[in-house]
Amino acid sequence: MxxxxxxxxxxxxxxxxxxxxxxxxxxxxxxxxxxxxxxxxxxxxxxxxxxxxxxxxxxxxxxxxxxxxxxxxxxxxxxxxxxxxxxxxxxxxxxxxxxxxxxxxxxxxxxxxxxxxxxxxxGETVSDDFITEYCSLCGECIVEATGGLCPVTICSKGLLNGPCGGAKEGKCEVDKEQDCGWQLIYDRLKELGKLDLFRQYQSPKNYAKRSNPRSLKLEEKRATFKSLAGLRTIGQDR
Amino acid sequence: MSVLKDRLTKSEFVITSEIGPPKGINIEPHLKEAEELKDRVSAINVTDNQSSVMRFGSLATCHLLAKRGIEPVFQVVTRDRNRIALQSDLLSAWGLGVENVLCLTGDHPSLGDHPESKPVYDLDSVQLLQAADSLNQGKDLVGNELDGKPDFFLGAVVTPAADPLEPQIIKMEKKVKAGARFFQTQAVYDAGQFARFMKEVAYLKVPVLAGIVLLKSAGMAKFMNENVAGVNVPQDLIDEMKSVSKEDRPKKSIEIAGRLIKELKPLCQGVHIMPLGWDKYVPQVLDAAGL
Structure with missing residues (x-):
């Protein structure tokens, strides 16, 4: 959406x-x-x-x-x-x-x-009258390490290695109504028994995959993503 | 060699303080403030566009301090610069006589005076530490060889009164692994709570300098409790501030800070005093603390 x-x-x-x-x-x-x-x-x-x-x-x-x-x-x-x-x-x-x-x-x-x-x-259409953002279309999905929740999107600073010091009572420093994204990720990983994922260092993102403009070429059984990070083809031999 | 590093390595109890550069070019009064503290502290932090308010730069201020023989701690936030600019400024800092670097994320721009600016956060604080540590090893973030390498003493921050505490500790552990060799904390007011925090992070074996923010009034304490993350001023301290007349507030504030430092001293490796404009009282606080 x-x-x-x-x-x-x-x-x-x-x-x-x-x-x-x-x-x-x-x-x-x-x-x-x-x-x-x-x-x-x-x-x-x-x-x-x-x-x-x-x-x-x-x-x-x-x-x-x-x-x-x-x-x-x-x-x-x-x-x-x-x-x-x-x-x-x-x-x-x-x-x-x-x-x-x-x-x-x-x-x-x-x-x-x-x-x-x-x-x-x-965004995700949560209901007919509420749509909210869970993905920033960054070109490099890292939610394997965060329990499926995207830190790039749900953390106001897009931090990859944990919360900043700005959260108060689980709410973000930018808006007292907004959940701290890393509080949500922490809670979720804890619930899943996967806090070890949080302990792992996350490298800086590859913003070449977020270059503008990007394209996707589709052939019968192949798809090719083009960005400044290069061409990435997923096809029959995947 | 960094005096801060030297003293922490020798397990001496260390005192640092900080100055915030002005909105404008009148840096001299701030350098004078630092000069007055010079003989009482190991190093002086310079904040980096603190609270996301655009100001005179941290790097230039650090250089001016170094020129006067005052050891600076260069605070670097990841809010305003991408990985190229951050690494470049770090190399420049070494060239300008800066040996201590404190790596932070930085407040969100929406909290400051340019709320429409583009937040950068190309790196987070852990990744910045990793980049700075890599420079120390003679390589940039992507592994290119440097022509001459710095030897920064790298620090980071932590919030001991965060609730829940575990995410803060996990991130602190990541910062240590990435290269942080000392920590300065958010303001501490509850020695008992701080003692529990220090017990939790003892396994990291990294020096921690407890943050001291001078209480100016009961109102300021209440404001911080309501608005500043990870700050919890106990009610008895608020009542104590309330019990004195306006003229006696500095005296009371000095007494409270001195007492607090005495309580914290056996628990940690130093204190970081953030006077927030009350720089002139710092020597009296240190006297009251017996330092």
């Missing part, structure tokens, strides 16, 4: 030039679940913009459960299903994550896009 939250309407409007004709695009997957960009939010955004005098030529969102960040789906939506309205548009306001924004550029062959949302994190 790529969690998103809509930008304030004023910020969206300020980014548009006078008489710019806008087409609103939403995503039926993550953005719909975040209530920031499903079909309902795209329709509402059209109405809110029109009320402020913005010229909106149409709106659309991928079907519920279908992602805008799939290029084929974005092309079908914009170049087939909404071809006529899209032809009238000067630009697209995207109610989706940053991947979705770029997918619209690709789908339209380079159209002008405006972000309607901020992409805030990759």
């Amino acid at each position: 790529h969690a998103t939250i809509q930008k304030p309407l004023k910020e969206i409007i300020n980014a548009l030039s006078k008489d710019e004709k806008v087409f609103v695009v939403g995503c039926g997957n993550c953005a719909e679940k975040c209530r920031s960009g499903g079909e309902e939010q795209a329709r509402e955004m059209k109405a809110r913009l029109e009320k402020e005098g913005v010229r909106v030529v149409g709106y659309a969102a991928t079907a519920s459960g279908s992602s805008l960040c799939k290029l084929a789906a974005a092309k079908k939506l914009l170049l087939e299903e909404h071809k006529e309205e899209v032809a009238k548009a000067d630009s697209f306001l995207i109610l989706a994550c940053g991947q979705g924004i770029h997918t619209v550029i690709d789908a339209t062959g380079g159209a002008v896009v405006h972000p309607g949302c901020d992409t805030i994190f990759g």
Whole structure:
């Protein structure tokens, strides 16, 4: 899940030039679940913009459960299903994550896009009304040593070798409401009888695996991850 | 050779204190403060943008202290620099006359005056110790040979009153394995609790300097109890501070700190006094402690 939250309407409007004709695009997957960009939010955004005098030529969102960040789906939506309205548009306001924004550029062959949302994190949908972050997409999973809980994400400082001195009563120094990530890891490893893992030194992370931009190439039975750490292929001979 | 290292190696009871550089360039008054303590302490720590508030630098201050014959302890936090900058600053520190380094994580930037800055934490405190220890061996963090190597006396911090204590001790053990040769602690106010901590970490066989923060008022004690991690000022000390008039607070504070140091002395290898602006009272605290 790529969690998103809509930008304030004023910020969206300020980014548009006078008489710019806008087409609103939403995503039926993550953005719909975040209530920031499903079909309902795209329709509402059209109405809110029109009320402020913005010229909106149409709106659309991928079907519920279908992602805008799939290029084929974005092309079908914009170049087939909404071809006529899209032809009238000067630009697209995207109610989706940053991947979705770029997918619209690709789908339209380079159209002008405006972000309607901020992409805030990759998260777990704990319930229909709560999404939270357990992974930072770092490219090098180390949770084998931490009972499945990611210190890069749940510790506000991303410390790998244990807690800092800032936790008070199990809460983090940055926010009295936030659990100390290392308290959670310690409790979990203790429960699992694996505190010896905590005693092991963890080397600095390889940030070359977190370089930008990264890619994944998929062949029939092979996958190749590309980052500044090099190419890593997992295939039939794995 | 580091006097701090020499004295701890000889099992002498060691006193260190600290100064916090200013927000601005007026470093002179802070160097004067350090000069006044010079003859009473083995070394003086210089904090590194403490509380995540941007200030005059720790490394430059350490160099200025060293030039005046005052032994500095260079505090280095991992919050603001990546592994390249940290190692480079350590090499520079050696070139500028710094022999003692205290490796810390550092408060989160959100607590300071630039809350929108990017937190670095490329290394944590254990990894920083490992990197510094590696420099001492003549190699950088990735194993490249150095052209000339430093010989830092490496230290770290621990919170004896943390609850639970076990994660702190596990991390302390990792710090020792990574190269820490002395520890300075968060403020200690309860000698009984500290004695239990020292018993738990005796197996690490590493010198511990108990942290002493001068109590300025009952209000400050209550504030620390509520807001500062790992600090627990017992109620009787708060009551004692409350019992005196405002003018008599320094006298009472000196008396409490002196008494506390006397209680802690048999338990550890030294004390680290953090005066937080009350530098002028440190000599009186040491007198009261019989040091």
